[in-house]
Amino acid sequence: MKTLAIIGGGAAGLAAAVAAGEAARDAAAPVRVVVYEADERVGRSILATGNGRCNFSNTRISPKLYRNAPFVEEALRHFEGAASMRVPSQAREATASVHGVLAFFSDHGLAWREESEGRLYPLANKATSVLDCLRAAAAAAGVQVRGECEVVTVEPPRCPGAPFTMRLADGRFERADAVIVAVGGSIARRLMPEGVPWVAPAPTLGPVACDSPWPRRLDNIRVRGALELWRPGGAPADARYRDMLDRLGHEPENHGHERLVSREVGEVMFRKYGVSGIAAFNLSRLMQPGDELALDFLPTVPAREAEAYLLRRRNLLRQALGTPISADDLLRGMVLAPVAEVLLRAANLEGAEAASDEAVARLAVPLKGLRLPVAGLGDARQCQVHRGGVACEAVSPRTGELREVAGLYVVGEALDVDAPCGGYNLHWAWASGLSAGWSAVSALAHGVAEEAEGAAR
Ligand SMILES: Cc1cc2nc3c(=O)[nH]c(=O)nc-3n(C[C@H](O)[C@H](O)[C@H](O)COP(=O)(O)OP(=O)(O)OC[C@H]3O[C@@H](n4cnc5c(N)ncnc54)[C@H](O)[C@@H]3O)c2cc1C
Known part of the structure; x- marks a missing residue:
């Protein structure tokens, strides 16, 4: 009997465990699958996702959204190929666009629904639905789960055919013939052999701290708008970039000294230190020192038309009210009162001042782009992922196996792969976990067959 150890019972580890347990059972391979989880119970990290609702995947998965996109593209392409054979799924018959992750969850009983931008949530709107399906599938496949079992080191085999040696936090040693490392973003290095290429992990996909007085004045206020990330330095001269600026109504000559890195439309939540919400989270993955955020309170009006x-x-208000219009009058009903106050200050105007042509021109500037210089991450505890981890070049994209250490796999956030909000990070965790689980069992079963052949000769 061979042992496959899976270190970490989060999203990627549980997916790997179910895939491995089922593959061993279906092939009648003598492989025991054991999950080592530091926490009392597996899957706690899943329960925290999507505000307890678990945005577990997306209908619009694209490798381009991920860090290390070429690696992810190959990994997902291979995963889809493997899933089309291994996950029969009736869901595929119903909808041709069902991808491997959905087919897997469908076959394990999860019902879901789609929200805006292709985001997928369990039908019951609770993350527990996802975890319940995984736990039941792991149990049915004979997976052993060891809670409160933290692995502190993994020593690769000293000679071919020898097992890996894992040291547990309580000092015991255990052995395994293959190991899948699924410990999440920040600590995989401890479990890697010397010399495995590594990118220092840093929290990301979180709120952004701004070096500006405005967020403090707007603390706790939510607005719907567009958040843009601008980087100092020359703008690219290429036509596509100019077209994009043109579509947004930005005059290129006003932005010659800077470059628009990205724009996110959605809800922006002010915090004392800066801005939060999905738009800010997504831009936090891209920001660099020196960048500025610009909050557009009127995203449906192109920048060049804002003044008009x-x-x-x-003029309409003047006609309707029959009185001269002040700057306050102009903003009332369009933005919240505290926002109006900030816009007036940013434009260096008094609210009672007449909305002259010049005052209107000045107000249009912060209304279409209230500038918020980036100071860094707002609150690392709120970040959803870690950028960094085991470098992608160290592993095979098809299996997650380390190129230099046969039988040792790395999956999920432990790899240097991350993506914006929208279910993409969990999608990666499931897909990479499933691929590694299938591959590890297939390699172990192949080894068993070779050993039997050798003994027979
Ligand atoms: C608040 C929050 C909300 C999120 N919401 C979403 C969302 O809605 N959609 C989405 O796509 N992504 C979301 N994410 C990101 C997503 O949760 C992660 O990308 C995903 O969980 C990574 O899966 P993983 O299995 O690699 O790591 P994890 O899920 O972090 O699992 C790692 C597991 O390993 C265990 N472990 C760690 N060290 C050891 C050790 N030495 N020995 C044994 N066990 C160990 C941990 O206890 C844990 O159970 C969210 C993240 C956070 C923090």
């Missing part, structure tokens, strides 16, 4: 839009609004 405000002038029309002023």
